[in-house]
Amino acid sequence: xxxxxxxxxxxxxxxxxxxxxxxxxxxxxxxxxxxxxxxxxxxxxxxxxxxxxxxxxxxxxxxxxxxxxxxxxxxxxxxxxxxxxxxxxxxxxxxxxxxxxxxxxxxxxxxxxxxxxxxxxxxxxxxxxxxxxxxxxxxxxxxxxxxxxxxxxxxxxxxxxxxxxxxxxxxxxxxxxxxx
Amino acid sequence: xxxxxxxxxxxxxxxxxxxxxxxxxxxxxxxxxxxxxxxxxxxxxxxxxxxxxxxxxxxxxxxxxxxxxxxxxxxxxxxxxxxxxxxxxxxxxx
Amino acid sequence: xxxxxxxxxxxxxxxxxxxxxxxxxxxxxxxxxxxxxxxxxxxxxxxxxxxxxxxxxxxxxxxxxxxxxxxxxxxxxxxxxxxxxxxxxxxxxxxxxxxxxxxxxxxxxxxxxxxxxxxxxxxxxxxxxxxxxxxxxxxxxxxxxxxxxxxxxxxxxxxxxxxxxxxxxxxxxxxxxxxxxxxxxxxxxxxxxxxxxxxxxxxxxxxxxxxxxxxxxxxxxxxxxxxxxxxxxxxxxxxxxxxxxxxxxxxxxxxxxxxxxxxxxxxxxxxxxxxxxxxxxxxxxxxxxxxxxxxxxxxxxxxxxxxxxxxxxxxxxxxxxxxxxxxxxxxxxxxxxxxx
Numbered sequence: 001x002x003x004x005x006x007x008x009x010x011x012x013x014x015x016x017x018x019x020x021x022x023x024x025x026x027x028x029x030x031x032x033x034x035x036x037x038x039x040x041x042x043x044x045x046x047x048x049x050x051x052x053x054x055x056x057x058x059x060x061x062x063x064x065x066x067x068x069x070x071x072x073x074x075x076x077x078x079x080x081x082x083x084x085x086x087x088x089x090x091x092x093x094x095x096x097x098x099x100x101x102x103x104x105x106x107x108x109x110x111x112x113x114x115x116x117x118x119x120x121x122x123x124x125x126x127x128x129x130x131x132x133x134x135x136x137x138x139x140x141x142x143x144x145x146x147x148x149x150x151x152x153x154x155x156x157x158x159x160x161x162x163x164x165x166x167x168x169x170x171x172x173x174x175x176x177x178x179x180x
Numbered sequence: 181x182x183x184x185x186x187x188x189x190x191x192x193x194x195x196x197x198x199x200x201x202x203x204x205x206x207x208x209x210x211x212x213x214x215x216x217x218x219x220x221x222x223x224x225x226x227x228x229x230x231x232x233x234x235x236x237x238x239x240x241x242x243x244x245x246x247x248x249x250x251x252x253x254x255x256x257x258x259x260x261x262x263x264x265x266x267x268x269x270x271x272x273x274x
Numbered sequence: 275x276x277x278x279x280x281x282x283x284x285x286x287x288x289x290x291x292x293x294x295x296x297x298x299x300x301x302x303x304x305x306x307x308x309x310x311x312x313x314x315x316x317x318x319x320x321x322x323x324x325x326x327x328x329x330x331x332x333x334x335x336x337x338x339x340x341x342x343x344x345x346x347x348x349x350x351x352x353x354x355x356x357x358x359x360x361x362x363x364x365x366x367x368x369x370x371x372x373x374x375x376x377x378x379x380x381x382x383x384x385x386x387x388x389x390x391x392x393x394x395x396x397x398x399x400x401x402x403x404x405x406x407x408x409x410x411x412x413x414x415x416x417x418x419x420x421x422x423x424x425x426x427x428x429x430x431x432x433x434x435x436x437x438x439x440x441x442x443x444x445x446x447x448x449x450x451x452x453x454x455x456x457x458x459x460x461x462x463x464x465x466x467x468x469x470x471x472x473x474x475x476x477x478x479x480x481x482x483x484x485x486x487x488x489x490x491x492x493x494x495x496x497x498x499x500x501x502x503x504x505x506x507x508x509x510x511x512x513x514x515x516x517x518x519x520x521x522x523x524x525x526x527x528x529x530x531x532x533x534x535x536x537x538x539x540x541x542x543x544x545x546x547x548x549x550x551x552x553x554x555x556x557x558x559x560x561x562x563x564x565x566x567x568x569x570x571x572x573x574x575x576x577x578x579x580x581x582x583x584x585x586x587x588x589x590x591x592x593x594x595x596x597x598x599x600x601x602x603x604x605x606x607x608x609x610x611x612x613x614x
Contacts, residue, residue, distance in 0.1 A: 028447070028576045028577060029394070029445055029447075030445060063577075065588070078248075085569065086569070086572075086573050087288075087289060087532065087569040087572065087573075088288065088289070088566065088569065089566040089567075089569035089570055090563065090566045091566075091570070103220070103235070103237065104235070105235060105248070106232075106233075106234070106235075106250075108250075111288060113288075113419060114419045114420065115286075115419040115420070115421060116288045116419070117288075119288070120230075120232075120250075120251060121227070121230065121250070121251030121252045121253045122252070123252060131389070133389055133393065134445065135393055136389075136393065138389045138420070140387075140389075140420035141389065141419060141420050148250070149250050150248075150250060151208075151209070151234070151246075151247075151248020151249070151250055152248075153235050153236070153237040153245075153246045153247070153248055154237055154239065154240065155239075156239075156240060165588055165591060165592075166569075166570040166573075166592075167570070167573045167574055167577050167588070168569045168570050168572065168573040199552065224556055226552070226555075230559075231552075231555050231556060231558075231559050232559065233556075233559070259552070259556075
């Protein structure tokens with residue numbers, strides 16, 4: 001397993017502490033996840049057997065707008081994603097190979113919104129007890145972050161992944177799983 | 181990295197859009213031994229509670245094709261694409 | 275006096291909002307399957323400028339709101355616009371006493387169980403199903419998360435229903451600057467025929483397909499696939515030119531399209547399982563894919579206020595993809611309808 005840093009692409013603040021509620025903006029109403037209920041920023045956390053580099057504080061996730069994520073050389077079977085959507089959605093993740101070929105694979109993420117079940121068979125990675133609003137902590141709302149996986153049908157010579165141009169998709173972390 | 185030897189269950193079927201029932205269970209991959217390589221096609225995975233289109237692609241330089249099974253749900257059947265002239269010679273699910 | 279009508283329980287579709295949730299609660303009260311009624315129709319029919327700044331906006335070309343929500347079933351609704359909050363409560367109270375729950379428009383700002391309480395104004399919709407004169411409470415049912423079913427002070431509901439619904443800060447978006455006006459809605463359900471038979475399903479699919487043919491007359495009507503294309507292309511062009519004024523309209527219309535499409539996908543999936551039709555199940559999944567395009571459209575425009583040009587380019591690309599998939603799905607729908 002190889003966690004991949006998304007640092008160059010982080011463009012959204014989805015986690016806040018109770019002292020900085022108005023700094024969040026996972027959605028346009030300024031909602032955010034309570035950082036205190038999630039793994040420590042910048043550390044490695046495992047969801048099942050998949051380790052993820054949990055985002056640092058500040059800009060902590062990628063609102064997908066076609067960003068190109070370089071990947072290390074290798075044969076990769078799976079792309080594991082920690083993420084959530086603003087209303088469930090799906091789009092093609094572009095898998096770029098060293099010979100210039102590009103193949104699509106479906107990236108599907110369920111809604112982060114409380115009281116909403118997964119639609120795409122993801123694993124529930126985190127479900128917080130509260131939802132942050134810009135001016136208060138809502139104690140009756142439990143937002144979710146999902147662990148999803150994307151198969152790479154052609155595992156060899158992958159050099160980059162291009163995220164969909166779909167701003168409803170948010171990616172917090174990404175890990176590659178080597179091919180057997 | 182450990183190479184995994186796949187043991188295919190042999191068959192000889194046309195890729196004609198038929199639905200193959202599988203032993204219900206959770207899987208990661210469907211491996212298909214095809215008579216000719218297939219660049220890309222769409223298969224439909226029928227789960228207990230959902231159905232999804234997924235890509236079928238042959239590994240480069242190989243007659244072996246793969247379909248990923250990302251959904252954590254019980255897979256019941258695979259609906260193969262209709263590809264005239266292509267035959268399915270074996271399958272294995274991992 | 276007090277009353278609490280039985281048979282009022284939560285219902286919600288994850289791609290809908292308060293309109294479909296409220297409709298589901300009321301239809302469920304009448305013993306109908308909300309998905310069966312609300313999911314049957316699929317189409318696009320929007321008249322430019324029709325949008326209203328309310329969470330429960332829906333294009334109503336079938337007469338009443340509920341007739342437009344469920345055009346293949348015998349349901350109707352009527353809005354009431356009382357002249358005062360006192361009249362507004364008297365009317366609702368009288369209706370409850372006939373044994374009928376109703377929907378009321380209300381500003382979230384004044385509803386104690388809403389996260390927006392004392393924070394954000396919005397024109398919301400929920401069900402009222404009882405009251406207790408002695409305790410000074412009303413019983414409401416709101417399935418929108420955090421779902422709530424229970425009593426609140428009558429003063430709170432009155433304030434919410436009589437709110438001017440103003441814009442006070444930047445998060446008072448989309449559904450503000452539209453006084454609530456104590457509006458309330460009652461629903462009549464003439465008959466529920468149960469889940470559609472094969473024959474009825476073919477009729478419904480055929481009618482939906484006819485609706486998608488639309489009329490490309492270039493006017494402000496946006497009907498069917500031609501109208502959908504024109505609506506999205508025009509919006510993308512205006513955004514690309516730096517015109518962010520289109521954001522509100524597209525966001526609200528996209529929200530309606532998202533809900534309607536998502537409901538239809540689940541409607542078809544339910545029919546597929548009931549009738550044992552794998553082809554229909556795949557079609558349902560294709561309709562879902564269209565809904566997932568609308569999820570993207572909604573956020574493209576919602577995040578486009580500060581950079582409309584980028585949003586315009588993204589919307590243009592998304593429109594091309596959505597229309598291609600929509601066309602393919604409509605073609606497949608015609609084929610499947612002929613085979614079930």
